[in-house]
Amino acid sequence: MKTVFKRTPTLKDCPTHYCPGCGHGIAHRLVAETIDELDIRGRTIGIAPVGCAVLAYDYLDVDMVEVAHGRPPAVATGMKRTNPDKIIFSYQGDGDLASIGAAEILHAGHRGEQITVIFINNAVYGMTGGQMAPTTMINQVTATTPKGRVASEQGYPLQVSELLATLPGTIYIERCALSGVSAIRKTKKAIKHAFELQIEGAEGLSLVEVLSPCPTYWRMTPAESMEWIENEMTKVFPLGRLKG
Amino acid sequence: MTKKEETSGRIGERILMCGNEAFAEAAIIAGCDAFFGYPITPQNEVSAYMSRRMPEEGRVFVQSESELAAINMVFGASATGKRAFTSSSSPGISLMQEGISYLAGAELPAVIVNVMRGGPGLGNIAPSQSDYFQATRGGGHGDYRTITLGPSSVQELADCIPLAFDLADQYRMPVMVLADGILGQMMEPIVLEKKPRRKLPAKDWALTGAKGREQNIVRSLWLGERVLEEHNYKLHARYEQIQKNEVICEQYKVDDAEIIMVAYGVAARIVRGAVDKAREEGIPVGLIRPVTLWPFPTEQISKAAEEFRFFLTVEMSMGQMVEDVKLAVAGKAPVLFYGRPGGGVPTVDEILERIKQLTLRPKSEE
Numbered sequence: 211m212k213t214v215f216k217r218t219p220t221l222k223d224c225p226t227h228y229c230p231g232c233g234h235g236i237a238h239r240l241v242a243e244t245i246d247e248l249d250i251r252g253r254t255i256g257i258a259p260v261g262c263a264v265l266a267y268d269y270l271d272v273d274m275v276e277v278a279h280g281r282p283p284a285v286a287t288g289m290k291r292t293n294p295d296k297i298i299f300s301y302q303g304d305g306d307l308a309s310i311g312a313a314e315i316l317h318a319g320h321r322g323e324q325i326t327v328i329f330i331n332n333a334v335y336g337m338t339g340g341q342m343a344p345t346t347m348i349n350q351v352t353a354t355t356p357k358g359r360v361a362s363e364q365g366y367p368l369q370v371s372e373l374l375a376t377l378p379g380t381i382y383i384e385r386c387a388l389s390g391v392s393a394i395r396k397t398k399k400a401i402k403h404a405f406e407l408q409i410e411g412a413e414g415l416s417l418v419e420v421l422s423p424c425p426t427y428w429r430m431t432p433a434e435s436m437e438w439i440e441n442e443m444t445k446v447f448p449l450g451r452l453k454g
Numbered sequence: 455m456t457k458k459e460e461t462s463g464r465i466g467e468r469i470l471m472c473g474n475e476a477f478a479e480a481a482i483i484a485g486c487d488a489f490f491g492y493p494i495t496p497q498n499e500v501s502a503y504m505s506r507r508m509p510e511e512g513r514v515f516v517q518s519e520s521e522l523a524a525i526n527m528v529f530g531a532s533a534t535g536k537r538a539f540t541s542s543s544s545p546g547i548s549l550m551q552e553g554i555s556y557l558a559g560a561e562l563p564a565v566i567v568n569v570m571r572g573g574p575g576l577g578n579i580a581p582s583q584s585d586y587f588q589a590t591r592g593g594g595h596g597d598y599r600t601i602t603l604g605p606s607s608v609q610e611l612a613d614c615i616p617l618a619f620d621l622a623d624q625y626r627m628p629v630m631v632l633a634d635g636i637l638g639q640m641m642e643p644i645v646l647e648k649k650p651r652r653k654l655p656a657k658d659w660a661l662t663g664a665k666g667r668e669q670n671i672v673r674s675l676w677l678g679e680r681v682l683e684e685h686n687y688k689l690h691a692r693y694e695q696i697q698k699n700e701v702i703c704e705q706y707k708v709d710d711a712e713i714i715m716v717a718y719g720v721a722a723r724i725v726r727g728a729v730d731k732a733r734e735e736g737i738p739v740g741l742i743r744p745v746t747l748w749p750f751p752t753e754q755i756s757k758a759a760e761e762f763r764f765f766l767t768v769e770m771s772m773g774q775m776v777e778d779v780k781l782a783v784a785g786k787a788p789v790l791f792y793g794r795p796g797g798g799v800p801t802v803d804e805i806l807e808r809i810k811q812l813t814l815r816p817k818s819e820e
Contacts, residue, residue, distance in 0.1 A: 252665030255534065267671045273661040275533045275672040277526065278556050284523040288530025288538065289661070291514045292488050296534070296663055314526070317519035 218243045220251055220271050227265060231432025233388040233422030234262060237330055238269045240394070241301065244402045245272060248409065254297040255289055257282040261303040262336040280311025283318035286325040297408055299326040305335045308344040308370045315374065319415045322379030326404045327417040329370070331447065332424040340427030344368035347446060352427065367446050371419045375453040381414030382407055382454030385447055387421040389439040393449075400451075407454075416454070421447055457487065457512045465648050473608045473637040474499035476644055477541070477567060480615035482507055483648050486565075487536035488514035490527035494546045495579045496635040497569035501541075521546040525553030525566070532562040533672045535660030537619055541567035543635075544585050545576060547593075554628050555594025558689070559674025561659075563622030565615065567631045569638040572797035580797025581635030583719060586774035589630050590748040597686050599693045601629040601700070602747040604718040608642035610745075620652040621700065625692055626659075632747060634770065636720045636799070696749050703751035704743040707733065711740030713812055714758050716779050717768040718744050721800065725768050728805035739809055747775065755782035764812050765789040768805055770798065 217223060221242035228234050245251050251272055258266040260279035267274035277285045282300035290298045307315050307329050318325065334352055335341040341354040345367050349358040359367075375383045382404055386397035397420055404416040421443050423435035430438060463483050471479070478500045481489070489504040501517060508515035514531070518524035524540050531538035542550060547568045557564050568589065572582040589602045601621050605611040611633055618629040661670050676682040707729060708714060717725040722743040732739040742758060744751045759765070765787055767776040776791045783789050792808045794800045 251663075253663035255661045255663060257530075264675060267669070267673070271664070271669050273664045273670045275530075275560075275661060276675055277529065278552055281522065281526040281529075281553075284518065284526035285530035285533070287516060287518075287523075288488065288490065288527035288532075289534050291516060291527075292531040292536045292538075293534050293662075313519055314523055317523065320519075321516075 218246045220245045222269050222271050224268065226269070228262065229426045231423055231425035231435055232262070233332065233420070233424070234330065236388050236394060237328065237420055237422060238266065240398045240401050241299070241328060242270055243398065244405050247402065248405055250297050250405070250409065253295065254299070255293075257285055257298070257300040259300070259302040259306040261306050263301055263303060263330065264337070266301055280306050280309070281314055282306065283311065283314040283323065283325070283327065287318055287321070287323050290323060290325050294324075297326070297405065299328060299405070301328045302330065303336070304329070304331045304333065304343045304345040308368050315370070319374045319377045319380045322414040324408055324411070324413065325415055326408050327415065328401065329417055329419040330422045331419055332422045333367070333443065334424050334427045336424055336427060345447070347442060351429075369447065371417065371452050374417060379414050380417065380453060381412050382416035383419075383452040384454075385419040385421070385449050385452065387439050387444065387449055388423065389421065389436045419447070461511055463646060465646055468643055468645050470641050470643050471608065472499060472639055472641045473611050473633060474569065474639070475503045476608050476612040476646070477615050477631070477633070478503045478507065479646055480612040481539050481565070482511055482513070483646055484616035484619045485537050486513070486539045486619065488516070488527075488531045489539050490516050490518050490524040490531075491540050492518050492521045492524050492542065492546060494543045496571055496581070497541050497543050497567070497638050499638070500567070521549035522552065525550040528564045529553055529557055529562060532557070532564050533560070533661050535657040535662065537623075539565050541569065543569045543571045544573050544582070547585060547588070551588070551594035554600065555592070555596050555598065556674050557628040558594070558598035558600065559596060560672050561626040562628070562672065563626055564628045565618045565622055565631065566628060567633060570632060570634040572795070578797045579635065581720060581770065581799060582795070582797055583634060583721060583770040584774065584795060585632065586747065586769070586771065589632050590750070590778070598689060599748055601625070601627065601696060601749070602632055603629070604632045604745060604747045605637065606719050606722045606743065608637060608640060609644045611637050612644055612646055616649050620654065623654045624652060625696060627692070632719065634720055700746060701749045701751050701753070702745035703754050704745060705754065706741040706743065708740035708742060708758060711738050711763065713737070713739045713764045713766060713809060715739060715741045715766050715768060716744070716755065716775070717741065718747060718775060721768050721770050724800055724802055725805055727802040728809060731802060731806050732809050737809060737813055744775070750778045750782070752778070752782040755779060756784065759783040759786040762787050764815070766808060766812060767791050768800060769793045770800070771795050
């Protein structure tokens with residue numbers, strides 16, 4: 211029998227702690243495939259965030275560190291500046307990157323740090339129980355917006371990628387989604403490109419934002435979640451290359 | 455940039471330097487790979503100096519966007535096995551406490567200098583010793599300790615930097631040097647020396663890319679049942695070892711003294727002047743000066759308290775180290791305190807006055 215699809219070596223063979231229908235599993239696999247295809251496992255260091263992906267090192271078989279909430283871009287700066295030959299990536303959620311770590315990502319981009327950022331946007335805080343994130347949609351019901359997010363009280367969904375794209379220090383910003391086979395393939399291509407830029411020594415920060423489903427806290431089935439990304443989230447977070 | 459084998463620093467010469475520049479150069483000589491810092495008075499000479507000297511040495515200097523970022527840059531560099539360094543002053547150190555707790559939890563070495571200023575809040579920019587509790591009690595959240603060194607001259611400030619790096623590497627933990635605005639700003643003649651490193655364990659835990667080996671993970675999250683408890687026991691065992699092996703304390707004219715002064719840092723330097731003056735007047739006074747504030751010289755002070763004598767602790771605060779003195783004395787003798795907070799610096803005469811008041815105490819107290 212011909213094998214047409216198998217686990218990629220950098221993705222560990224282990225049970226997952228993620229909820230059914232969660233996007234992290236797919237995103238992890240795309241990062242692992244990229245590391246294997248580019249043959250950089252031996253010189254890659256990953257940074258796990260605070261949030262559902264805090265245990266990313268349980269799945270990704272590369273050297274990894276887990277750091278304080280929002281601080282991955284600062285940690286990445288310390289790593290890359292002292293190890294310019296290493297490939298440094300951070301994997302961050304929307305609470306981590308867009309809220310508590312807004313200053314760190316902004317200034318890492320501003321300084322043009324040569325790092326790769328995978329930004330998982332699922333419009334909600336997952337690990338702590340589904341609270342509002344900066345990226346939560348208007349009218350979206352969360353644990354802390356029981357009547358839905360209201361712009362006059364909680365502000366509008368924060369478009370971090372658009373913001374970062376205005377900085378001279380960022381070289382590549384693309385927003386992708388995990389809402390279907392074609393979208394996932396595009397996400398893979400974007401992640402790979404972001405790593406390739408760092409390998410080439412391109413001068414600046416690259417970031418791939420990934421719209422990712424959270425059926426548990428969206429109170430939807432996995433299939434409905436995929437549709438919600440395509441029909442609702444992409445209206446506020448349009449897909450495509452914002453820079454580079 | 456490639457790190458140069460030999461530093462171009464002026465090693466072995468007698469030179470005049472302010473404390474801030476002296477400890478910065480000492481860090482370079484000690485093999486510091488990277489400095490990350492954010493401007494704050496009274497230690498701004500450090501980042502200005504490092505921004506020039508680190509690139510000259512083929513090393514890393516980054517001015518961070520905040521102290522939070524600076525300590526996390528230190529965390530990142532340290533996680534890859536590099537010698538990472540930062541300095542700040544009181545309000546900035548408060549911001550760094552998050553990162554210091556993570557360094558302690560993740561067992562990462564780092565050296566942090568606090569050039570203390572008056573507080574609380576924004577306080578002022580005058581010298582102070584009001585961060586003793588914060589430094590020696592952990593400062594950040596969680597069950598951990600930070601080795602804390604309290605130098606009292608520019609020379610000693612420079613000398614304790616290589617020691618701090620060695621201690622950090624040996625015990626895999628953050629080490630803090632508590633200086634103050636006087637030590638940072640004051641110029642003194644010093645000699646910088648390149649000291650041989652201690653025999654240090656290999657950093658086989660460092661993140662270097664998992665080439666030909668299993669992955670390394672640097673973490674401070676331990677969710678499993680009892681796993682964090684075991685981790686805390688492991689850290690605690692290390693802290694006990696440090697308390698046993700690393701105490702440094704200077705004793706000055708203590709043997710025949712009936713009054714024992716206890717002071718550290720710049721305050722100890724002033725107290726020393728008062729001790730000499732009191733001796734001239736025939737008052738038997740001595741000084742115990744803790745150089746390591748944690749581990750604290752509990753045994754030395756406890757021993758000094760065995761023969762009944764008065765203890766007088768002097769600090770540039772309303773009394774922080776005095777609590778450790780009282781714990782060490784354990785009720786065996788009276789422990790009195792004199793301090794000046796908020797940037798106040800006690801004078802020799804003020805201290806001498808307190809010493810004289812002690813000699814007037816009725817013998818019945820004995």
